[in-house]
Amino acid sequence: xxxxxxxxxxxxxxxxxxxxxxxxxxxxxxxxxxxxxxxxxxxxxxxxxxxxxxxxxxxxxxxxxxxxxxxxxxxxxxxxxxxxxxxxxxxxxxxxxxxxxxxxxxxxxxxxxxxxxxxxxxxxxxxxxxxxxxxxxxxxxxxxxxxxxxxxxxxxxxxxxxxxxxxxxxxxxxxxxxxxxxxxxxxxxxxxxxxxxxxxxxxxxxxxxxxxxxxxxxxxxxxxxxxxxxxxxxxxxxxxxxxxxxxxxxxxxxxxxxxxxxxxxxxxxxxxxxxxxxxxxxxxxxxxxxxxxxxxxxxxxxxxxxxxxxxxxxxxxxxxxxxxxxxxxxxxxxxxxxxxxxxxxxxxxxxxxxxxxxxxxxxxxxxxxxxxxxxxxxxxxxxxxxxxxxxxxxxxxxxxxxxxxxxxxxxxxxxxxxxxxxxxxxxxxxxxxxxxxxxxxxxxxxxxxxxxxxxxxxxxxxxxxxxxxxxxxxxxxxxxxxxxxxxxxxxxxxxxxxxxxxxxxxxxxxxxxxxxxxxxxxxxxxxxxxxxxxxxxxxxxxxxxxxxxxxxxxxxxxxxxxxxxxxxxxxxxxxxxxxxxxxxxxxxxxxxxxxxxxxxxxxxxxxxxxxxxxxxxxxxxxxxxxxxx
Amino acid sequence: xxxxxxxxxxxxxxxxxxxxxxxxxxxxxxxxxxxxxxxxxxxxxxxxxxxxxxxxxxxxxxxxxxxxxxxxxxxxxxxxxxxxxxxxxxxxxxxxxxxxxxxxxxxxxxxxxxxxxxxxxxxxxxxxxxxxxxxxxxxx
Numbered sequence: 001x002x003x004x005x006x007x008x009x010x011x012x013x014x015x016x017x018x019x020x021x022x023x024x025x026x027x028x029x030x031x032x033x034x035x036x037x038x039x040x041x042x043x044x045x046x047x048x049x050x051x052x053x054x055x056x057x058x059x060x061x062x063x064x065x066x067x068x069x070x071x072x073x074x075x076x077x078x079x080x081x082x083x084x085x086x087x088x089x090x091x092x093x094x095x096x097x098x099x100x101x102x103x104x105x106x107x108x109x110x111x112x113x114x115x116x117x118x119x120x121x122x123x124x125x126x127x128x129x130x131x132x133x134x135x136x137x138x139x140x141x142x143x144x145x146x147x148x149x150x151x152x153x154x155x156x157x158x159x160x161x162x163x164x165x166x167x168x169x170x171x172x173x174x175x176x177x178x179x180x181x182x183x184x185x186x187x188x189x190x191x192x193x194x195x196x197x198x199x200x201x202x203x204x205x206x207x208x209x210x211x212x213x214x215x216x217x218x219x220x221x222x223x224x225x226x227x228x229x230x231x232x233x234x235x236x237x238x239x240x241x242x243x244x245x246x247x248x249x250x251x252x253x254x255x256x257x258x259x260x261x262x263x264x265x266x267x268x269x270x271x272x273x274x275x276x277x278x279x280x281x282x283x284x285x286x287x288x289x290x291x292x293x294x295x296x297x298x299x300x301x302x303x304x305x306x307x308x309x310x311x312x313x314x315x316x317x318x319x320x321x322x323x324x325x326x327x328x329x330x331x332x333x334x335x336x337x338x339x340x341x342x343x344x345x346x347x348x349x350x351x352x353x354x355x356x357x358x359x360x361x362x363x364x365x366x367x368x369x370x371x372x373x374x375x376x377x378x379x380x381x382x383x384x385x386x387x388x389x390x391x392x393x394x395x396x397x398x399x400x401x402x403x404x405x406x407x408x409x410x411x412x413x414x415x416x417x418x419x420x421x422x423x424x425x426x427x428x429x430x431x432x433x434x435x436x437x438x439x440x441x442x443x444x445x446x447x448x449x450x451x452x453x454x455x456x457x458x459x460x461x462x463x464x465x466x467x468x469x470x471x472x473x474x475x476x477x478x479x480x481x482x483x484x485x486x487x488x489x490x491x492x493x494x495x496x497x498x499x500x501x502x503x504x505x506x507x508x509x510x511x512x513x514x515x516x517x518x519x520x521x522x523x524x525x526x527x528x529x530x531x532x533x534x535x536x537x538x539x540x541x542x543x544x545x546x547x548x549x550x551x552x553x554x555x556x557x558x559x560x561x562x563x564x565x566x567x568x569x570x571x572x573x574x575x576x577x578x579x580x581x582x583x584x585x586x587x588x589x590x591x592x593x594x595x596x597x598x599x600x601x602x603x604x605x606x607x608x609x610x611x612x613x614x615x616x617x618x619x620x621x622x623x624x625x626x627x628x629x
Numbered sequence: 630x631x632x633x634x635x636x637x638x639x640x641x642x643x644x645x646x647x648x649x650x651x652x653x654x655x656x657x658x659x660x661x662x663x664x665x666x667x668x669x670x671x672x673x674x675x676x677x678x679x680x681x682x683x684x685x686x687x688x689x690x691x692x693x694x695x696x697x698x699x700x701x702x703x704x705x706x707x708x709x710x711x712x713x714x715x716x717x718x719x720x721x722x723x724x725x726x727x728x729x730x731x732x733x734x735x736x737x738x739x740x741x742x743x744x745x746x747x748x749x750x751x752x753x754x755x756x757x758x759x760x761x762x763x764x765x766x767x768x769x
Contacts, residue, residue, distance in 0.1 A: 236721060361652055368656040372664075383667035385686060387735075390663035394656060508720045510700050517700075560724070569724040588722045593698035597722040 004069045007057030008148035011098075014050035015138045017043055018131055025128045029121060036112070036124055044112050044127065047134070048105045055089075055102045058147050062089045067158050070149040071095060077160035077565045079536040087171030088161045093311070094147035096174055100291065101137050103175075103182040108134065111186050111211065118207050122190075122197045129189035136318045144311050160565035163537070169229040173222060177249060180219025181287040184252060186211045187259070188284035191277050192326055195333045200277065205267035210624055212263055216256045217620040223249050224613035232573050237506065237584045237601040239609060242391045247370045248290035251363055255283040258359035260620075261352045268414060269349065273335040275356070281326045288319045293370075344416040351409030358402045365394045397450065403457035403494065406487065407464055410480075425467055433459040440502060447502045455502070458494030465491060482626060486619025492612035496605040503581075505602040510595040521549035524600055537563040539572075542587045542596065558587035558598075582606040665735060670712040679738050687714065687744055688733045696728060707732065707744070718746040 021043040028037050058071070062085045067073045075092045076085055090099040108130040115123050141147070164170075187208065194204045226249065231239045240246065259279045265272045292315040343349040369386045376382050411421050437456035441447050447455075465488040472480050507519050516525035527543040540560040547553050559572040569589075576583040581604040588597040667686045668676075687707055695706035702719035705728075716734055726732055726749060736746035 357648065361648070364652045365656055368653075368660070372660060384664045385667065386660065386663065387665060390659055393663065394659045510698050510703065515700075571724055586721065588724055588726075590698045590703060590722060591696050591727045592694070593696070595698040595700075595703075597703075599721045 003057040003060040003064075004066060004148045004150070007054045007061070008146070010050045010054040010057065011138070011142060011148070014047055014054065015135065015142065017047045017050060018135045018138060021047060022128070022131055022135070025124050025131065029124050029128075033120070035120055036127075040124070040127070041112065044109050048109045051098075051102050051105045055098055058095060058098055059086055059089050062086060062095075065158065067156070068150055068152075068154045069147070070151050071147045073151055073155050073158045075161050076158040077536070078157060079565065080161060080166070081535070083168070083171055084161060084166045087165075090174045091161055091165045091170075094141070094145045094149075096178075097137065097141050097145050098147050099175060100178055100182055101134070101141060103178045104130070104134055104137060104185060107183055107186050111190070114210075115207065118204075119197065119199060122193050122199050122204075125193035125196060126186070126190045129192055130185060133185055133189070133322070136322075140311075140314055140318065144314050157565070160536075160563070162566070163561065163563040163568050163570050164233055167229060167233055169225050170233070173225040173229060176218050176225060177222030180215045180217075180222050180256075181249075181252065181290060183211070183215030183218060184256065184283045184287045187215070187280045188322075188326070191280035192329050195277055195329055195335065198333075198335070200266075200273045200335045202267050202270050205263050205276070209263055209267065212256065212259050213620050213624050216253075216260055217617045217624070219249070219253050219256060220613060220617040220620070223253060224610065224617075227613075228610060231606075232575055232584075233570075237573070237586075237599065237603060239606075242369070242386075242388045244370050245294055247366050248286075248293050251366055251370075252283050252286040252290060254359045254363040254366070255279055255286060258356045258363075259283060261355050261359075265349055265352050269343075271349075277330065277335070279356075281323075281330070285319065285323055288315070288322070292316055292319060343414070346412055346417040348409070348412045348414050348417075351405060351412050354405045354409065358398065358405075361398060362395060366391065369394075396454070399454055399494070400450075400457060403454065403461055403491075406490070407457070407461050410483065410487070426464065429463040429467070430460055432463060433457075444502060451498055451502055454494060455498035458491050458498060461491035462488065462495055479626070482619040482623035484619075485622065486616050489612045489615030489617075489619060492608060492615060496608040496612060499605045500603055500609065503604040506600065508597070508599050510590065510597050512594045512596070522600075523547040524598070526596070526598070536565065537561045540587075540589075542598075544585060544598075546583070546600070554583065556583065556585045556600075558585045560587060560589060577607055579607065580604060667733075669709045670707055670714045671709055673714060673738065673741055673744075674712045676741070679740060682737050684735065684737060686733055686735045686750075687716070687746075688731070689714075691726070691728045691730060691732055693728050707734065714742055714744050716744045716746050718749060720747060720749065723749055 021040065024037070024039045024043060028040055031037070061069050061072050062076050063082065065072065065076055065078045065085070067076075071092060071094045072088075075095075076088045080088070089095045108127060111130065112123070112127050115126070190204075190208055190211065191200075194200045194208075223246075226246065227239045230241065230246075231237065234241075259276065262272055262276050262279060266276050292312060369390050373384050373386055376384055408421055411417075433456050436459060437452045440455065441449065441452040465484050468480070469484050469488065472478060472484065505520065505522070507517075509517050509519075509524075511517060511524075511526045513526055513529055516523060518524075523546070525545045525547075527545060530541045530543065532539045532541060538561070540562075542558050542560075544556040544558070545553050546556055554576060556574050556576065558574045561570050561572055562568075563570065571586045571588050573584055573586045575585075581602050584599075584601040584603060586599045590597055665684045665686050667688060670687065670689050673679075673687065689707035689709045692706040692708045692713060695704075697704045702717050703722065704715065704717045707714050707716050716736075718734065718736070733750040734744065734746035735748040735750065736744055738744055
C-alpha cells in the first residue's frame with residue numbers, strides 16, 4: 001500500500017520539479033555567469049532522486065507482492081522466485097516505462113556533471129532538451145501508463161509473470177537495452193543544442209564521443225542478451241529470427257555504428273557536420289520508434305505482449321513533435337559547411353563514408369522489411385509477413401563488399417594514401433583463408449558459394465586483424481587496439497555464423513518413450529521420462545542418449561515445465577556446450593497422443609557467436625576508457 | 630564554369646540519389662518475391678486460383694479431436710468456424726499448440742483443402758487468437 005502511494009507522489013513531484021527546472025534553465029541561460037547555477041544542479045539531482053524513489057517503490061511493491069497495485073497483480077505472484085519478482089517490475093509496459101524514465105534522468109544528470117569543459121549555453125540547452133523529453137515521458141507515464149494504479153478490492157493472489165520471461169538473461173535484457181536506447185537521447189539533445197550554438201566542431205565531437213560509445217556498447221550487449229534468450233528459450237535453436245521486435249533494436253544499432261565511425265571524421269578532419277547531425281537525430285528517432293512499435297502492439301510479432309492503441313498514439317504524437325522540432329532546428333541552424341575539406345579517393349574519409357553507406361543500406365533494408373507489412377495492412381487490409389528470406393537475400397550478398405572494405409579501409413590514411421596496401425603478410429593471409437574456404441566449399445555439399453565467399457573474407461579479416469593486434473601490442477602507440485578488437489569481434493561473428501550455417505545438423509521427430517531414431521550416423525534414443533515438483537512449476541524430464549558418428553554417447557535431458565500461475569507449458573532446451581559446437585534438444589508434448597515432439601540440433605561455433613558480440617562491445621569499452629585519459 | 634565546390638556537391642547528391650533509388654528498388658523487388666500472405670480458411674476457399682508452391686500463412690483454430698500424430702509428422706484440421714482445411718506438419722511443435730486454441734501455420738497449399746505446413750508459429754500468449762479468426766468469431 002504505502003510504497004505504491006509514495007511512488008506515485010514522488011512521480012508527480014518529479015513532474016513539478018522538471019517544470020521548475022525548465023524555468024531555471026531559461027533564467028540561467030540568459031545570465032552572465034560562467035557556469036550553470038547551483039539551482040540547476042540541485043533541481044536536476046532532485047529530479048533524478050524522485051524518479052529513483054518512485055522506481056524503487058515499484059520494485060519494493062513487486063518484492064512484497066502488494067496486489068493492491070494493478071501492475072503487480074497482473075504480473076506477479078507470491079510463489080515466484082525473488083529475482084523474477086524484481087525483474088517483473090520491468091517485464092510489463094508500465095514498469096518498463098518507469099525504467100525508461102529512470103535511465104533517461106540518470107543520463108541527463110550524468111551529462112550535466114560530466115560536461116564541465118564545454119560552453120555553458122550549449123550545456124544548458126542540451127539539459128533543456130533532455131528535460132523536454134523527460135517531461136514528455138513523465139506525462140506519458142502518469143497519464144496513460146501509471147504503474148501505481150490501485151485495485152479495489154485487493155486480490156489475494158497475482159496472475160503471475162509469463163513463464164518464458166522468467167529467465168536470467170531476460171531479467172537484465174530490458175535494462176541493458178534501455179541504457180542503449182535512452183542513452184542515445186543525449187546525442188540527440190546535444191546535437192540540437194550544438195547546432196544552435198554553432199558548436200558542431202572537433203571539440204564537440206571529442207566531448208560527445210563518449211556519449212555515442214556508451215549507448216552503442218549497451219545496445220550491442222542488449223541485443224546479444226535478447227538473442228541468447230531467444231536461442232535457448234524459444235526452442236527453435238536459432239539466434240536471430242528477423243522478427244520485427246528484433247529488427248527495431250537492430251535499426252538504431254546500425255545508425256549508432258555509423259555515428260561511431262563518422263564522429264571520428266568530424267573530430268579529426270572537421271568535416272561531415274550535417275551528416276553527423278542527421279545521424280544523431282535518426283538514432284534517437286529510431287530508438288523512440290522501437291519503444292513505440294514494441295509497446296503499442298501494432299507489430300505482428302511472435303514476441304507480442306502488450307496491446308494498447310492509446311499509448312501508441314501518445315508516443316507517436318510525441319515522436320512526431322520531437323522530429324518536427326529537430327527538423328525545424330536543422331533547417332534554421334544547419335551548419336554552413338563552407339570549407340569542403342578535400343580528400344582523395346584512397347583515404348580514410350572515403351573508407352568511413354563507405355562504412356556509413358553500408359550501415360544506411362542495412363538500416364533501410366531492415367526498415368522497409370519491418371514497416372512494409374504495417375503499411376500494407378493499414379492501406380489495403382492485407383496481412384502479410386516478411387520473413388528471414390527477404391533479409392537474407394538483401395543483406396547477405398552485400399556483406400561481401402562490406403567485408404572487403406572492412407579489411408582494407410582501416411589501412412588507409414587520412415586525406416591520401418600513396419603506399420601499396422598489398423604486403424606479403426596480407427597475401428599470405430588471403431591464401432590461407434582461400435585454402436580453408438575451398439576445402440569447405442569443395443568437400444561439404446552444404447556450403448553455398450556465397451556462404452563460402454563470406455567465410456573466406458571473414459577469415460581473411462580475422463587473420464589480418466590478428467597480425468595487426470600482435471604488431472600493435474608490442475608498440476608504444478596502442479591507439480588502434482579498441483578498433484582492432486571490435487573489428488576482430490565482427491570478423492569472428494561472420495566466421496562463426498558461416499560455419500554455423502554450413503555445419504548445422506538438425507532433425508525434428510515425434511518419438512514415444514523407449515523408441516530410438518537413426519539419422520546421418522547419429523542415433524537418438526528416448527530412454528525414459530521422470531517428473532519433478534518445483535515451487536512454481538512441475539516439470540517432466542526426458543532422458544535421451546545420443547550416439548554420435550564417433551560412437552561416443554552423451555546424455556541429454558530436455559524439460560517440459562507446467563507453470564502453476566499463469567498455467568502455461570514451456571519447454572526448456574537442454575544445451576550441451578563446448579568450444580566447437582552446442583548440442584541442443586527440446587521436447588514438446590503433443591495433445592492426445594503418446595508421442596513427444598523432439599527437436600535435436602548440433603550447432604557449431606555457438607559460443608563463439610556470443611564471444612564475438614562481447615568482443616565487439618569490449619572494443620567500445622576500451623575506447624571509452626581511452627577517452628578519459 | 631562551375632566551381633569545384635559545386636561540382637563536388639552535385640556529384641555527392643547524385644551519388645546519394647542513385648544509392649537511394651538502388652536501395653528502394655532492390656528492397657521492393659526482393660519483397661515482392663518474399664512476402665508471405667496471411668489467409669483464413671474461408672479466404673482460401675474463396676480464392677480463385679491456387680498458385681503451386683506459393684508460401685502462405687494460415688491462421689485459425691485447431692479443431693477438437695483432430696490432432697493425429699505419427700513418427701515423422703502430425704496432422705490436424707484448422708478451422709475459422711466457417712470453413713476448414715487439413716494440415717500436415719513436421720517440425721517443432723510449440724507448447725501452446727493444442728486443440729481449440731489459435732494457431733498460425735506457414736507453408737504451401739496443395740489445394741483448397743490441403744495445406745503442408747513447415748512452420749508453426751508460437752505465440753507467447755495462451756489467449757492468442759489469429760487476427761482474422763477474431764473477426765469471424767465476432768461476426769458470429
